[in-house]
Amino acid sequence: MNLISQFSNIVGINNALISQSEIAPFLTEHRDFYHGKSSLVLQPTSTEQISNILKLATKTKTPIIPIGGNTGLVGGQASDLKGKSVLVSLSKMNKIYNINSTSNTALVESGVILQALQSVSAAASRLFPLSLGSQGSAQIGGLLSSNAGGTAVLAYGTMRQLCLGLEVVLPNGEIMNDLKGLTKDNTGYDLKNLFIGAEGTLGIITKAVLKLFPKPRGQSVAFIGVPSPKNALELLNHAHERGNLTGFELIARLGIDFATRHIINTCDPLPYHHPWYVLAEMSSLKSQTDAQESMETFLSYARDNDHASDTVIAKNETEAEAFWSLRENLSYAQKPEGGSIKHDISIPISAIPTFIEQANKSVNHLIPNARFCTFGHMGDGNIHYNISQPIGADKQEFLDNRETVNQRVYAIVDQLGGSISAEHGIGQLKRAELQLYKDQVALSLMQRIKETFDPENIMNPNKIL
C-alpha cells in the first residue's frame, strides 16, 4: 500500500484530502507570501488518529506540518516545494468539552476557533481574554503553538499565561496528558511551556485547558491625541497606576489616515489631526460607571499635564467597537498604499520613544519619504513597525530594500535590548535573523531539545531552527 493510502486509512477516506483543488487552500495564506506543495491533507478527528499519523510519519520519515486556522504571519504553517510533507489540519477537532465557571477553566480541542471560545465563555459570564484581528479563523492550537498575544496582553498575558494544561502528541506518537488544569502544580519540569510557542516543531497540541476570567461589568474605551510617543509613555505609566488597564495601543497619525481612507465606515476619532494617538481601555469588575470614572480621571490627568492634546470616550458599545475596529484594521488599511516592509518587534517599554526616533531616522536615510505606519501594543513593549513605500515610488524598487531595512531596524532593536519577534514567531520568515540575534547558548539548547524530542526531524522541519 502506498504512503498516501496508509495515512488516509488512519483518518478514513472522508477526512483525507487528495485532490489538488481541495488541498490548494492549505498551500498558501491570505497575504500570498508562501506557496508550497503537498499531495495529502489529513483532517483527523481524534488524538488517537494523530498518534497513529505521527507513528507512521516517524517510521517512514515523512515530514508533518500541522495547520490550524492558517493565519500565521511567518510561514510557520507553510509547506515547502518538495511536496513530500503531509499536512495535518486540526479543523475537525473543534469540541469545547467544558466551561467550568467555578474553577474558571475551559477544556477544548485545539481546532476550536478563538471566536467560538470567546462566545461560549461569554454565555457563561466568563471572559477568555485573548483578542486579535484574526480571531474569526485562528484556532486554539495555532494560537498556542505561536504563543499568540494581541491587544489584551498587558492585562491578561499571552497564550502562555492563559494556558493551564495541554494534551500533546509527540513525534513518536506517544500522548502526553497534562490536562489537570491546576493553577499550581510543581511536579517537575515545565513541559507545557516548551510546546507553547514551539510552532509545531516538537509535537502536535491536541487539547488544552485554558484560563477564564470573570467578565468585567464595565469597559471604557478612549481615543487620545498625543504630541509624541514620549507623552504616550507617560500616559501608560499613569494609566497603569490608576485603574484596571486592559488595552493601551499606540498609533501613528498615518495609520488613522490609511484606515479612514481605505476601510469603509471608518471615521477620524477626533476632530483635528494629532501626530500620535493612544487607544486606551479600562475595565471594571464593578460597573460601567466605575470603568467610566477611572477613564475620566485618567483623561483629565492627561490633559492637565499636557500629555494629551485631545481626548474622546466612546459613548456606548457601538462606538467602543468602532474604535477597536479602526485599530484592528490598520494592517489591512496599509495594503492599498503600495509596498510595505513590516516588523513585529518588542523592546523594553521605556525605550519605545528612542526606538521610534532612531529607526525612523535610519530608514529615512536609506529611503527618503518612506512612510511610517507605526502602531502596536505599547503596554507590552510590542511595536508593529511598518513602513509603507513613498508616494509614487516603484513598489518593487522599494521592496528590494527589505533586507537592508530589516538589518537596520533589527540592529537598533538589538542594541536597545529588544526582540526581533514579539508575537508572530520565527517560522520561516526570521530563521536567518534568529541565528544572528539570539543568544548562542540558548540557540544550542533549542537545537538539543529539538533533537531530543524529534530525532527524525519530522515535525514541521525547517521552521524556527
Added chain:
Amino acid sequence: MNLISQFSNIVGINNALISQSEIAPFLTEHRDFYHGKSSLVLQPTSTEQISNILKLATKTKTPIIPIGGNTGLVGGQASDLKGKSVLVSLSKMNKIYNINSTSNTALVESGVILQALQSVSAAASRLFPLSLGSQGSAQIGGLLSSNAGGTAVLAYGTMRQLCLGLEVVLPNGEIMNDLKGLTKDNTGYDLKNLFIGAEGTLGIITKAVLKLFPKPRGQSVAFIGVPSPKNALELLNHAHERGNLTGFELIARLGIDFATRHIINTCDPLPYHHPWYVLAEMSSLKSQTDAQESMETFLSYARDNDHASDTVIAKNETEAEAFWSLRENLSYAQKPEGGSIKHDISIPISAIPTFIEQANKSVNHLIPNARFCTFGHMGDGNIHYNISQPIGADKQEFLDNRETVNQRVYAIVDQLGGSISAEHGIGQLKRAELQLYKDQVALSLMQRIKETFDPENIMNPNKIL
C-alpha cells in the same frame, strides 16, 4: 592539587568554607528533616566563578548542590551522606542592579533575599507581589528554582509568571543570557520556564529580571467565619467577580486554636468560634476607600446569603498585619501539638470541598481522632492538608502511619484530578510518589531533558527524578 583546593581557588579562600563548623548550617534545615555531609561550601561572587565551578565539576564528575536561603520544604537543597557533593551558596550574589519603574522590571542577582526586593520595590512605589512565610530568608534563585507561590498567587501568579528573564549557568559551564526582560519575545522555545521549577537540576540561575506592579493605594483585609468549605467556595466565586481579590485563604478552626494557643500576641479574630474561616484581601489601585468599599459590598453579600456567620474587617494596617501573621504562623503553631503529617496538594478549585470531606473520612478511618489543621490558598486550589496527632497519642506511633496516610490522601488527590505537589516541589521528599502519579510520557520527557542538559548528572543529582 586536590579537588577542594581547585574549587576553592575559583572563588578565593575567603569564599570557600572548609571547616565543619562553618559548613554545618548548610547540612541541615530548620525542620531538621534532612542531614547531609560535605567538605566544601563555595560562596561565589560572580557568574563567571559559577561557570568555572561547573566546568570543573563536569570535568571531575563532582555533584553540585546549589543553595539559596535553605528554606525549601522537600529536601531539594539537601546533600546526601556520601559527602562528595560541593555546595554552592548564592548568598554573596545579592545585588539589586536596577528597578525600572517605567518598564516595571527589576534586575537582580539570585542571592537577593525576597524581603529585600520587596522593600526596594516599595521604595520605588512598586510592588513585587510574591509573599510567603519565609520571605526574610528565602532567596530569589531558590524561589525561582522551586517556582514558589505563596499567598498572592491568585492575583499575580507564581514565580513563573513573575519572571521575565534569566541568566543561567549550564552544567557544562556555558552561560545562557536571557535577561532582556521583555513581556513578549517569541523567538523560539521557552527555555526560561524549564529552569524555573527545575529545583537546580538543570543549571544554576544567577540573575533574573522580575516583574513589578504598581503599588495598590488601598488594601482591605477581612476574617470571615464560614459554616463549611462549600460556603467558602461560593464566597470565592463571588469575590472574584466583585473586586481585585489579592488573597483568599481557607483556614480550619483547629488552625486558629493552635495559633492563639502557641503564637504569642495572636488573638481570635472573631468573638465566637466557627468551623471554618476565610482570610480575604482586596486591593485597589485607586484608594483605601475603594478597597474598603469593595470588601464591605462583598461581606454584606456573604452575610445576606448565609455563606458567612460573622465577619470582621481590619481597621488599620496593624490589624491587617495581625490577620496575615496569624495565617503565616499556622505551620509553626502546629509543632507544639505533637507529630504532624503534612501535604501540599492542589486540586481543581471546584473539588476542594469534596477533597476535604473524602480525605478526612479516609484518614479518620485509619487514625480515629486525628486532628485536621487544614488551610491553604483556596483561590489557587492549593490546600495544605496537615494532620496533627490525636491528643495523648504516641508521636512515633502516629508518624508510622505517614506512608499509609500519604497513599490515601494522594489517591484521592489523583482521583479528583489534582497534584501531589502544588508549590513545594518534589526534591527528595516526593520522588517515589512522582513516579506513581505523574503522566508516564511526561516523566520520560523530563528524564530525556535532564540527560540532554546534564549528561554527567552533576547538577543536584537524585532530586525530582
